[in-house]
Amino acid sequence: MRAPTREGVLRAAAKVAAILPSTPLLPIEIGGTTVWAKAECLQPVGAFKIRGAWHRLTDLSQAERARGVVAVSSGNHAQGVAWAARRLGIAATIVMPNDAPEVKLAGTRALGAEIVLYNRPGGESRDEVAEHLVGQRGATLVHAYADPWVIEGQGSTGIEIAAQMEQWAGGPPTRIVCPCGGGGLTAGLARACPDAEIVPVEPEGWDDVCRSLIVGEIVPVGPNPPATACDALQTLATRPINFAVLRERVAKGLAVSEAEVRSAQRFAFARLRLVVEPGGAVALAAALAGKAALDGRTAIVLSGGNVDPAAFARVIGSQD
């Protein structure tokens, strides 16, 4: 598999800019420092995943498009692929866990994708389900993070951040703090902004990237990981294509608690008037908890906002 490149990120950014306005970069004050929140939850599907899907699908040949695409996702990548596929007239089949948030299942369905559920709590292998579909139909698998196009597409977020910070913060980002699941966004930002420090953030107990960076090789999430509200970040391990970039460019990852995530969701609600899902709020959580270093040119990615209303109401309506 080819490696993701900065040239690829720039090409993806140009393609994305032609169809989607830049999401806003909103100033927020944390402990006297103004930092910059990149509101990717305002993308049409409610997450940055639309970027990688668009870059990947627009680079498919006509023959490949005719055979369709398959994706595996708990919800945000699913909606990104479904959105891009509908716009390009490509058939999309999405393999989703049967315990995905209802809002993500409904969103994917509404975009016209075929959904194939797999039994996540029962331990069914989603990759086997997807490979079977790919083999059967000759479709293209669009991996949620271990794909050079997907990585480059997610990296287009960094190109927008850099342009917006040049205009409003007086220079390019010195640091980008971002939510990290499999490492697609993180690797993309690392390629997009070669001079910025890249700080991936994961939920406690799901901090396999954090630990992989310490060990120097890919280690998966441990057995029996704790329950987390961050459904978007429940990846069991990063992959070599991502880790090759992370190892070269990322010094250290951070982990945040579930309570820190809820505080960040409440902060985004009250100060930014944004709905941010748990997994989308981990980078802000690390900043608010004093875990991430901050300066006036630090960007914080709010990666998604697809959350069931009852769950969001519980978080906003309490202080725990």
Next chain:
Amino acid sequence: MRAPTREGVLRAAAKVAAILPSTPLLPIEIGGTTVWAKAECLQPVGAFKIRGAWHRLTDLSQAERARGVVAVSSGNHAQGVAWAARRLGIAATIVMPNDAPEVKLAGTRALGAEIVLYNRPGGESRDEVAEHLVGQRGATLVHAYADPWVIEGQGSTGIEIAAQMEQWAGGPPTRIVCPCGGGGLTAGLARACPDAEIVPVEPEGWDDVCRSLIVGEIVPVGPNPPATACDALQTLATRPINFAVLRERVAKGLAVSEAEVRSAQRFAFARLRLVVEPGGAVALAAALAGKAALDGRTAIVLSGGNVDPAAFARVIGSQD
């Protein structure tokens, strides 16, 4: 008092663009038609009011600035004036009702303004309180809507909408549906976009502008108006400076129910991942309820997002 002009709106828009990025214009599909939501709830103070305040305060002389400003507001204008005053080093005193949402009182206080409470439920006249302060200090009163600078400043929203729709919707707005309290935003949009139909929306029972347009002269809200969650739109009557513009440019206003407002807040939460306060959601409510005509170049202003978390949790967590 001078009348607001389109030249004034353009001058305000240039001043606003120098310090605030355009708020996003987000596509939403309603009944098969794509319309465009202007997310003014994403302004730093959570509402469009920052625009008029900035235009007014930056046009004050050094002598006027030294004597400070006074504003009367239930919260959003308060925060707009406080934000602009802090940035310009001007002392701001805000007269606020003692039953304003806590989030708005706290937000205004956090911006460094002095707050003087008046007893709204007890019938105390806020204008008398403000006039006393103005007389005592020689301060400049920044009226929430009956002021040409304020109207022009709010109109800068329309200049942004027009530029964004040229780029993404293929042409300027044919129609702008907007929340209406005293008529500052409505009159500003009317001056900003002389070729667009302007449709003000009010809460039922507070639809004095709606009825004034029918009668052809200013009529106030009736005695004992119903309770409304739209605290931002509880103005008792528009003023001649606003009505002169509305009468010339606005054919008809609309009114929406409290239940329609809550549905619109839920829609903005789920589809746009935005926190919109009740008063900020009335234009979207009119669109969703089928009361406003829609086409592919219709803009809908989401004017504010300052809402107490418990109140928002109740709306999002239920379906009534």
